[in-house]
Amino acid sequence: xxxxxxxxxxxxxxxxxxxxxxxxxxxxxxxxxxxxxxxxxxxxxxxxxxxxxxxxxxxxxxxxxxxxxxxxxxxxxxxxxxxxxxxxxxxxxxxxxxxxxxxxxxxxxxxxxxxxxxxxxxxxxxxxxxxxxxxxxxxxxxxxxxxxxxxxxxxxxxxxxxxxxxxxxxxxxxxxxxxxxxxxxxxxxxxxxxxxxxxxxxxxxxxxxxxxxxxxxxxxxxxxxxxxxxxxxxxxxxxxxxxxx
Ligand code: BV8
Ligand code: ZN
Numbered sequence: 576x577x578x579x580x581x582x583x584x585x586x587x588x589x590x591x592x593x594x595x596x597x598x599x600x601x602x603x604x605x606x607x608x609x610x611x612x613x614x615x616x617x618x619x620x621x622x623x624x625x626x627x628x629x630x631x632x633x634x635x636x637x638x639x640x641x642x643x644x645x646x647x648x649x650x651x652x653x654x655x656x657x658x659x660x661x662x663x664x665x666x667x668x669x670x671x672x673x674x675x676x677x678x679x680x681x682x683x684x685x686x687x688x689x690x691x692x693x694x695x696x697x698x699x700x701x702x703x704x705x706x707x708x709x710x711x712x713x714x715x716x717x718x719x720x721x722x723x724x725x726x727x728x729x730x731x732x733x734x735x736x737x738x739x740x741x742x743x744x745x746x747x748x749x750x751x752x753x754x755x756x757x758x759x760x761x762x763x764x765x766x767x768x769x770x771x772x773x774x775x776x777x778x779x780x781x782x783x784x785x786x787x788x789x790x791x792x793x794x795x796x797x798x799x800x801x802x803x804x805x806x807x808x809x810x811x812x813x814x815x816x817x818x819x820x
């Protein structure tokens with residue numbers, strides 16, 4: 576059933592009484608901007624699933640194919656804008672004394688919307704890293720050459736994103752855990768809660784005493800353990816949540 580007004584009022588009252596709010600977002604928050612999610616029916620690219628291509632093995636085996644995948648996403652993202660869900664989180668950040676936004680998305684739409692205290696757990700599609708000299712640079716060229724090379728040493732560039740089977744940046748992970756351990760309320764928006772370690776953050780927040788509210792089109796594996804589930808589109812529900820805060 577869709578989220579009813581009582582649930583929205585309840586979630587809003589938890590937010591207004593919170594000093595520290597942490598939000599965790601996944602692909603679902605960008606769906607209404609036109610960004611395909613990973614596990615939805617729109618999650619295929621030329622018959623491949625992102626999970627088949629977002630791996631170091633796929634890149635080692637066929638770097639051109641993997642770069643074609645990321646170039647396709649870069650070209651798509653270059654024309655897309657944040658949606659009202661992203662904007663609502665910018666408003667929320669302005670209202671809450673201590674606010675952290677942890678995202679699993681690499682689409683840069685939170686930054687584009689104006690979010691400041693942003694933790695990009697899985698990196699960012701507009702940042703590249705040299706596989707030889709490790710130089711990290713922001714590069715918004717669309718499209719990049721099929722096998723882009725490092726301007727410093729000529730080495731092969733790769734997207735600065737965390738692939739499946741790769742460790743997350745320890746500093747970024749620590750910042751995400753700290754924001755999870757210290758919050759009074761956590762919003763979990765548009766994630767299927769499948770990918771670790773991001774998926775564990777909601778339970779860690781719950782275990783330390785935070786109230787955890789899920790915003791998603793459908794229930795997830797964690798819904799029954801959370802305090803409240805607002806079922807519906809993030810682009811419609813988040814603006815209602817922050818209205819009048
Ligand atoms: C790690 C960047 C330690 C790349 C991403 C076997 C072998 C190797 C590893 C593993 C393994 N089994 C498990 C693992 C661990 C693995 C993992 O969790 N795998 C999963 C698939 C089981 N994790 C890792 O490998 C991580 N590293 O563990 O390191 C280690 C190291 C070595 C060996 C062992 C351990 C690294 C994971 C990071 C992967 N990189 N992204 C890129 O984007 O190209 S993950 C990528 O997928 C996204 O970043 C995101 O995190 C994830 C997609 O999930 P969601 O965001 O939730 O999106 P999804 O489509 O699934 O769901 C959308 C949701 O939105 C749905 O619920 C839908 O209902 C909802 N929705 C849709 N529309 C709306 C909406 N809600 C509201 N409004 C709407 N309009
Ligand atoms: Zn280099």
